[in-house]
Amino acid sequence: MPELPEVETVRRSLEERILDKVIARVQIMMTKMVRPGAEEFAHGLVCETIEKLDRRGKYLIIHLTGDKALVVHLRMTGRLIYCHPDRPLDKHTHVILTLDDGHQIRYVDIRQFGKLQLIPKEELGVLSGLSTLGPEPLSDDFTKEGFKKALRNKRTKIKALLLDQTFIAGLGNIYVDEALFRAKIHPERVASTLNPREAVRLYTAVRDVIAEGIENRGTTLRDYVDGTGQMGGYQHHLRAYGRENMPCYYCGRPLERKVVAGRSSTFCPKCQKA
């Protein structure tokens, strides 16, 4: 489910509603979703005030006023929903945080792959997965020159590289396919073989698709919704992902689908030459 634009949309939609609220009650229906144990998780959160909401890659980081932070990863089907307690419980609701404003934040996750981790803030810098993330694609430290240079010594397929969170943070299968399509680069191209013009095209494409994804409040294929339960809109703008056999926007020929880097990949065999 959620890639950077979806997580950022969740962050924004929650931020305006839960900032400065106090967590009054914690209910855990499925203990494996939380870290450390249920007991410690609940006790660590109760009476804490929500100070700040950050995002890094696909991680949502909820800073509390004490020395702790709640790190959330939605994986494939996780949802964080801010709602009134009267709203009927979704079938796969695993954790409920009740706030002092009378509302709740519910963690719902059909496939149960996600994780809510309560950790001391000083451990944010060492948490596996989070601490090893590459640059944010929209930040100043993701530079054209740095990107070009980094591609030069990578012998892996460009699709695998863009999916590698330690290389660049936040891209997933959808936005990688979109970026490669826009840059007219085949997903199986070996990264080091991209010429400078291609590298720049890809750099620009990555930033553009991520920015457009955020502007459109993310992509809803089936499960994704923001912090208020609203669907995204970027699914109407996709040009490659999920468009197998449909006409290429550039040349009109049917797009092809193939497994690359272990993921289903859709591309134009004519415009994105191998």
Add this chain to the structure above:
DNA sequence: AGTGCGACCTGATCGC
């Protein structure tokens, strides 16, 4: 260093 697989889960869809 890079690749390919299974594992973790539920549910939608498709072919028979």
Add this chain to the structure above:
DNA sequence: TGCGATCAGGTCGCAC
């Protein structure tokens, strides 16, 4: 209508 196979936005660990 039913039933099994396949696939899904992510990541991790392991074998080669």
